Amino acid sequence: MTDTTRRRLGVAAVVLFAVSAVVLYYYRWHIAWTMYYRSALHLDSNVYEAPVRMMPSTSWPSEWVECNTGSLSFYLPSNLAETETLSSDHEPMPCFVKNGISVFPHPTEVSSSGDDSILKEAVALHPDGRQLTPPGFTYELYKFNAGDFSWGMTSKQARWHVFCAQYRVDAYRESVEFSQLPDIEYVVIAKERQAVLRWHSPEYDLSGTIMFFSSSGPLDLDFVRKVSNSIRVTRN
Numbered sequence: 001m002t003d004t005t006r007r008r009l010g011v012a013a014v015v016l017f018a019v020s021a022v023v024l025y026y027y028r029w030h031i032a033w034t035m036y037y038r039s040a041l042h043l044d045s046n047v048y049e050a051p052v053r054m055m056p057s058t059s060w061p062s063e064w065v066e067c068n069t070g071s072l073s074f075y076l077p078s079n080l081a082e083t084e085t086l087s088s089d090h091e092p093m094p095c096f097v098k099n100g101i102s103v104f105p106h107p108t109e110v111s112s113s114g115d116d117s118i119l120k121e122a123v124a125l126h127p128d129g130r131q132l133t134p135p136g137f138t139y140e141l142y143k144f145n146a147g148d149f150s151w152g153m154t155s156k157q158a159r160w161h162v163f164c165a166q167y168r169v170d171a172y173r174e175s176v177e178f179s180q181l182p183d184i185e186y187v188v189i190a191k192e193r194q195a196v197l198r199w200h201s202p203e204y205d206l207s208g209t210i211m212f213f214s215s216s217g218p219l220d221l222d223f224v225r226k227v228s229n230s231i232r233v234t235r236n
Contacts, residue, residue: 029158055177075230100216
């Protein structure tokens, strides 16, 4: 073998090593998912994936009555709009109970999303650079589906796939709906006789929840949607 041949082989080996390193770096999260995370997180078999969709726009009936709790206003049927009070460790909690239906708006709080390290990481990693709110992040986690993995994903998409897998929150028989308006975002997680609405106001940086319960059968999701679509936030 001549010196020229050796040099050519050496150059080819260096180029091959460099190309391999670039390819491995680009596909590092694809490989991590395939070789580790899928089995370590028990996502290599059939797992429940909650149905997820955007919430249909549903109007509440004109005869419903406006209710106010702190900075939050929403509408309820007139026979349900009589406030009761539950005791709380911090302050009285309003509730609305009638005919087996209960609505519990939790006290409005200043959002702590700026201090949420996981949410900050999610914003940094989101492949579309989306500015996620707490409800928006919850929606993204529920949208995650282990079977959506593809080697055709970009490196950012594969990293996001792994991130969501680590925090997946799907539970059996849950369903999820999300709504994003200019002044408020909310996600509704429903399961048989109960639902939780988590909302966030980007304008006022306020967040809160509303709990729904039914003691007389499956919760009417259309009722939950109407209440959800009626909520508004004002700064007192």
